Amino acid sequence: MKIQIHDFGPIHHFECDLAKDLHLIVGENNVGKSYGITVVYLLLKALVESRDILGSAEFLHGRAMQLPEEIFDRVSALNVGDEADVGDIFREEIVRLLKDTFLKRFRDYIGETYGPIDHVTNKFSGESPRIRLAFGSEEIDIGVAEVGKVLEVKGLTIGSSIALRCVAENRPTDYEADNIVVYHDGRDYEHFKAAFIIACVHFFGNMLKDALGGIRDIHYLPALRSAAYQVLSASRGFRAALSGSRALPNADDKNKREDEWLLPDGELFKNPTVKIQDQLINTFESQIESLDISTPLNDYFRELSEIKPDKNSQGNDPIHRIAKDIERDILGGNVQFDGETQQMFYTPRGTDLRLDVDGASSMVSELSPLVVFLRYIVAGPRATTRTGLPDMRKGDSSPKTLVFMEEPEAHLHPVNQARLMSAFAALIFAADVKIFLTSHSNYLFTKLNNLILAEEIDVDVVEAHVFKWSKAGSKALPLAVDRLGIDDENFIDLAEALYEEKIDLIERMNADVR
Template structure:
């Protein structure tokens, strides 16, 4: 399952393999790492939402047109598949496109602003799944779905009695049955319902849900939490407000992060494996316990061997940055995994639910190393590796060579399977940044990011030493 982003803001080309459990994105500042993470998050978030029932009513109304389309092309499977793909394009637009457009506007403000900054080319996003491929494109100032292609062959068979369609997953075939040219293709609208549902299932069986933890996590939460109280006060006294008030723009991933933290219910059950990892983070990194006050909506920290309970603004920057990650693990991700174990999707049948058993939550984390001493960075990447081994997927942007080197040691020590890791580095070209997938073997990840500056600093040091020795 891959997503390829082309001509999106500062990005010329970026492709990511979402089957990996621990994904790192490296690169210099202002090169497009956050752009890539944000748009991938928004795509998955919208695709993972339940398909609205009203769409299935629309399908029912199209039943006659679908039957007519099949009858006209019953002897030409190639054209029939093209017609099916075109109808699927319309349906995918109905399910997904308007929601995704709103998410882009909520995050980037103007669709015209997210075309390639260098070439001015309009952006294109390719979704390459096992079952279906399609593109999301910005064309003539409109967001469209194009190049829809089912990766299953169509077969039409003549039979003596009515039979429903069949989706043969093993041989990747969709089989339609007919008696004669005027056959009504019983329940053909249900076929499209199933095809649309297959798109959902294909993502859901790999990724249970998505969560975004932005940079400056603690500061953002404190600011937004205080701001929500200001809005409440203004609402109560709005008759006295005579001047226009401009509200700050908050991107959708940041808003989702704030809302998820605000909704934490500390009384609910937790997953034992995730609870152990979050406790290790508290013990080894934070040297204290993180909690959430549901009444005040505040994150609290209690240092070890002390009765003092501190608000985040009274803690160190390291504690303030790591505490939201710990809270997410304790109360959001842990609950997600529990819900996955009990297979709580009430609109999914039991055989399909079985496909979700290995589904995992995906956490997007921007710069987790911020404000951390190198020793703490090394410990943090150990915890991330444990999460990847215990049912959690992570996509991380980072500038930390310490975390990079520790990751290599974990691979060498076989603490994490190299096949579960994906590493990418964005490098700037004349037409925007291009992602290069880094080679990974049993010795670790090929360094195409930090080695250049390390060599540059080493050579600079040699020159200065030579200069010092000559002057001596």
């Protein structure tokens, strides 16, 4: 799928091709790189979740009940052997499916992350956000409605047609190439409604599958990963301290009757202290949940908090091997995850220390969440599509995990930045992982070019963009990629400027000596 993003926040134009396995985004600060990958993540999250609900009987029944009466009028006018084109009603139902599943979720995630849509209108061009998704013969255009100022489906192009054919006896729906034929005997309207909706949902499910292009699941590792982990640690510490506190009066206190009076009427409490503490804990947790946290960061918190280590977490899967390589070659020690306390610990090689990653070096605290994600989440049980619907398309490749990561080089020495890029190459080549990166690292960029030269990364799976500023907002300019690597239109100018500055300073110094 190709995604085009226009006039979203500071971005005037950004386009990416999700068929690629490695996406690298570079550019100066504050030009919209994080906006770009966040919108892509939210789009994919909404698509994945929409795909996974289509097979439920409740969902299908609800869709059948909402069919317009017009389609029944067309059916009743048919004689045996007659056929009617209902492509317009079919298209309207696909639009409704988009609105009720994908678009509803995408609106919510944009609202949670950025607020009202006015907050992400491009203030430089003055234009409202527009997004286009193109895959196969289908295209979906999303824009802002004039009334209500919410995101809506502005256009839909589909390559399939659908027809109703009246027959003497009902038969299963035919899916012939791009044409769908729904059969009806002129009597059993309940059967017809079910068949028509299943045909629509079948097509819609394949649309989503084509859009996702073999992506099984997605994960987002934000910038400042260690700081985000510290928020979780602090919340766990508060809860533990509050649960074990003896500062509040206990049930044997002489003021017990007064404490009971402060609690809700009509309830008898054997231990009001526990009840008070539980109320405080629940209040604290509800406040944490209601914090204004972006959807990607909230997903990051949730996935960390839901990790449940098992005996297979150190298996021979390629991802586990790569995680061990990162521990050995970069971290210089092992990262463990405690399933009971939900904490990460680091043991330096050759010692028996067990340090909370909060108390380790900035490199360890920043990189440990990546190791934990790879070991316990990315290598976890494979999510599966639960539609249970027939698939018209064959020849699917194995599904892949897509990991978004902002500035993976943070707190790493250049030597370790290069080693980390090698680990990313291994994830792509050996573990069916797709990677979407933003970076300010010339070393990571140069190592990637060397990996392409060494043919350790296939040039055909790499896509790179540099975000540059314009009067209408930032534009993501594609960087040429060939067997020699990626054209450098980001770092080289500064390198040359610094070199020329140094030569000029040396010449001045020599002139002063003379």
